[in-house]
Amino acid sequence: MLGGSACGKSGWAEDLACRLGGPLIYLATMEPWGQEGAERIARHRRARAGKGFTTLEQPRNLESCSIPPHATVLLEDLGNLAANEVFAGEAIDKAAALSALDRGLRVLEEKAEHLVVVGNDLFRDGEDYPPETMAYLDVLAQVQADLSKRYDLVAELVCGIPVFWKGEPI
Amino acid sequence: MILIIGGRGAGKREFAQKTLGCAPEKTLPNLQVREPLPSLEELLGYEAVICDEVGCGVVPLERKARERREAIGRLCCQLAREAQAVYRLQCGLAMRLK
Numbered sequence: 001m002l003g004g005s006a007c008g009k010s011g012w013a014e015d016l017a018c019r020l021g022g023p024l025i026y027l028a029t030m031e032p033w034g035q036e037g038a039e040r041i042a043r044h045r046r047a048r049a050g051k052g053f054t055t056l057e058q059p060r061n062l063e064s065c066s067i068p069p070h071a072t073v074l075l076e077d078l079g080n081l082a083a084n085e086v087f088a089g090e091a092i093d094k095a096a097a098l099s100a101l102d103r104g105l106r107v108l109e110e111k112a113e114h115l116v117v118v119g120n121d122l123f124r125d126g127e128d129y130p131p132e133t134m135a136y137l138d139v140l141a142q143v144q145a146d147l148s149k150r151y152d153l154v155a156e157l158v159c160g161i162p163v164f165w166k167g168e169p170i
Numbered sequence: 171m172i173l174i175i176g177g178r179g180a181g182k183r184e185f186a187q188k189t190l191g192c193a194p195e196k197t198l199p200n201l202q203v204r205e206p207l208p209s210l211e212e213l214l215g216y217e218a219v220i221c222d223e224v225g226c227g228v229v230p231l232e233r234k235a236r237e238r239r240e241a242i243g244r245l246c247c248q249l250a251r252e253a254q255a256v257y258r259l260q261c262g263l264a265m266r267l268k
Contacts, residue, residue, distance in 0.1 A: 004225025005236075006243025036233060124177070125227025133228060158223075158258060159175060159250035161267045 001155055002119045002144070008160030010044060013074055013118050014051055016170070020114040023071040026053040027062070027108075029081040044076070059084045062104025073112040078147075079120035082140040092135050101143050119144045121156070172218045173249045176259030182220045185257065185264050192218040202242050210248050221246055223258075 001016075003009040017024055026048060032038050045055075053074070058065045059081070067073060075081070081104075085097040109115055123141060128134070148154045153167035162169070172190060174182045183199055186192045198213065201221035213219050225243045230236050250256045256268035 004223065004227075004243065005229065006240040006247065007225060008247045036236075121226045122228050123226070124223075127227065129228060137228070158267055159173065159256060160247035161250055161256060163258075163265075163267065 001116065001157065002121050002165075003157035004121045004124075007157045009118055009157040010076060011047060012155075012157055012160070012162060013076065013116050014048055014053070017053075017072045017074040017114070017116050018051055019170070020072040020116070022113050023068045024051070024053045025067060025071050025073045025112075026055045027065065027073055027075040028055055028057050029059055029075065029077060029084065031059045031080070031084065060088065060104075061100075063107035065108070067108070067111040070113045071111075072114040072116070073108060074116045075108070075118065077118040077120060078143060079122065079140060082143060083136060086136045086139050087132070092132055094135050094139055097139050098142060101139070102146065105143070105147070117147060117151075119147070171214050171216055171249070171253050173246065173253040173256045174218055174220045174259065174264075175223050175246065175256070178222055180259035181262035182259045184262075185259055186218045186220060189264070190218065201245075207241055207245055210245070210252070213245075213249060214252055219249060219253075221249075 001009045001013045028041070030037065030041060032041050056065055062081070082097070082101060085100050086092060086094070120140065122137060129137070148166060153170065154165040155162045156165060172192070174186055176182050186197050187194060196217040197220065198216045198218070199220045201207070201219055202224050221242065224239055230239065250268060253268060255266065257264045257266055
């Protein structure tokens with residue numbers, strides 16, 4: 001699931017996960033830095049309430065989380081997960097971040113019956129940024145391109161409306 | 171109300187007037203620069219509402235800029251829900267999303 005900020009991708013991804021069924025696991029990747037982060041998390045929790053998700057906090061090392069059998073996992077979101085990996089150490093190591101993300105996602109794909117990943121469209125403002133930000137953008141873009149190759153469905157949310165780039169509309 | 175979105179210079183206004191035949195006085199262009207943002211009720215009174223897509227870039231460092239971008243995104247989601255049609259413009263071409 002791709003899209004810009006406040007495009008409705010979370011709600012759509014949640015409803016998709018509910019349709020896929022099984023035990024519903026919400027894999028939260030955001031570290032709740034500051035008041036705004038806490039508010040954002042609270043807003044997402046309210047929106048998710050009553051949909052039957054069990055929340056797991058996993059800001060890094062996806063491969064270590066324990067997933068029950070036949071679960072549908074909703075990972076939100078890739079932008080945070082990538083930031084947590086890229087900015088984890090003193091110096092930025094794109095290759096290390098990419099391989100950590102790839103390893104974690106592949107293990108998760110094995111454990112989950114269905115996996116829905118919320119990504120981020122951060123790439124279309126035509127601006128240049130400092131090297132650390134550009135490195136982060138490179139890593140996120142690469143991971144999303146890798147996932148879109150091997151996943152069944154790629155949808156972009158535009159004003160709450162899904163646009164399907166790959167796979168059958170569901 | 172018809173919602174028309176797209177990047178800068180994508181041909182949204184021309185599409186509204188020439189293709190859809192919306193009257194300029196009943197068209198609200200540049201929703202993304204209105205301060206404060208109009209209410210949903212007010213916007214539903216127009217024939218067409220035009221808004222640049224502003225959420226597809228790096229998240230701004232400043233809290234105010236972040237919140238503004240999200241407010242525009244959420245308002246566009248509400249508008250799209252109520253709209254009789256939603257179009258997204260790209261280099262002068264329109265894709266009907268709803």
